[in-house]
Amino acid sequence: MTNLRLGVNIDHVATVRNARGGDVPDPVRAALMAQDAGADGITAHLREDRRHIIDSDIERLMAALRIPLNFEMAATAEMQAIALRHKPHAVCLVPEKREERTTEGGLEVAGQQSALAAYIAPLRDAGCRVSLFIAADEAQIRAAHSIGAPVIELHSGAYADAWAEGDWQMRDDELRKITDMTAFATDLGLEVHVGHGLTYDCVTPIAALPQVAELNIGHFLIGESIFRGLGPAIAEMRRLMDAARA
Numbered sequence: 403m404t405n406l407r408l409g410v411n412i413d414h415v416a417t418v419r420n421a422r423g424g425d426v427p428d429p430v431r432a433a434l435m436a437q438d439a440g441a442d443g444i445t446a447h448l449r450e451d452r453r454h455i456i457d458s459d460i461e462r463l464m465a466a467l468r469i470p471l472n473f474e475m476a477a478t479a480e481m482q483a484i485a486l487r488h489k490p491h492a493v494c495l496v497p498e499k500r501e502e503r504t505t506e507g508g509l510e511v512a513g514q515q516s517a518l519a520a521y522i523a524p525l526r527d528a529g530c531r532v533s534l535f536i537a538a539d540e541a542q543i544r545a546a547h548s549i550g551a552p553v554i555e556l557h558s559g560a561y562a563d564a565w566a567e568g569d570w571q572m573r574d575d576e577l578r579k580i581t582d583m584t585a586f587a588t589d590l591g592l593e594v595h596v597g598h599g600l601t602y603d604c605v606t607p608i609a610a611l612p613q614v615a616e617l618n619i620g621h622f623l624i625g626e627s628i629f630r631g632l633g634p635a636i637a638e639m640r641r642l643m644d645a646a647r648a
């Protein structure tokens with residue numbers, strides 16, 4: 403086992419539940435199974451439109467988990483109040499567009515440093531580890547550092563899409579950006595996480611980056627669990643991550 407942490411995102415268990423209303427499948431049950439299967443943390447994104455995770459899921463996750471919860475949210479007053487009520491281990495600020503299918507880009511930290519510094523101050527005071535979900539871009543990383551965020555999560559969506567589409571030039575370009583910006587951010591003293599769209603096919607080069615502390619992976623693992631079961635799907639991801647670091 404390496405020191406690279408695996409955060410399992412259980413949002414899309416809630417997507418399936420919400421397709422029919424009611425209580426099943428239960429994302430909290432999935433989170434507990436992920437915990438038993440060796441996840442180092444659970445990630446849940448309470449979107450403003452509550453399309454998957456809902457408020458009571460966060461409440462139940464906080465009560466049930468013994469591993470850390472990484473609470474993803476938009477930088478709004480409503481979400482700040484929810485985070486301050488629950489005080490999860492980590493709060494990751496994510497940009498949201500109501501009409502998007504998934505998180506399309508990174509948070510624009512450059513240009514709104516003072517507003518974001520004021521926004522994260524009470525979260526930090528409450529003991530939450532604040533993380534910013536950003537593009538692998540030097541200006542955004544400098545801005546994240548300047549406002550005192552201890553952690554960034556680099557958006558790997560374009561890298562993962564390039565793999566899926568077989569666009570090797572784009573894959574290599576995106577991997578180069580993540581590699582360079584991971585080193586740059588680490589030199590500034592930031593802890594670096596990577597996430598979005600990661601799969602068995604594309605995880606290895608990211609997991610091999612020695613400074614990356616955590617990967618957050620959801621959609622693929624929840625889909626794969628239909629075929630293998632959630633525990634074995636997570637175990638295979640863990641195996642690939644460990645092999646990349648061996």
Ligand SMILES: CC(=O)[C@@H](O)[C@H](O)COP(=O)(O)O
Binds near residue numbers: 446449474535597620
């Ligand atoms: C920030 C991030 O990458 C995840 O929270 C992801 O956004 C969850 O899935 P959806 O984008 O489908 O809500």
Ligand SMILES: NCC(=O)COP(=O)(O)O
Binds near residue numbers: 599
């Ligand atoms: N922050 C990224 C995340 O939690 C998982 O994203 P995905 O694997 O569901 O695309």
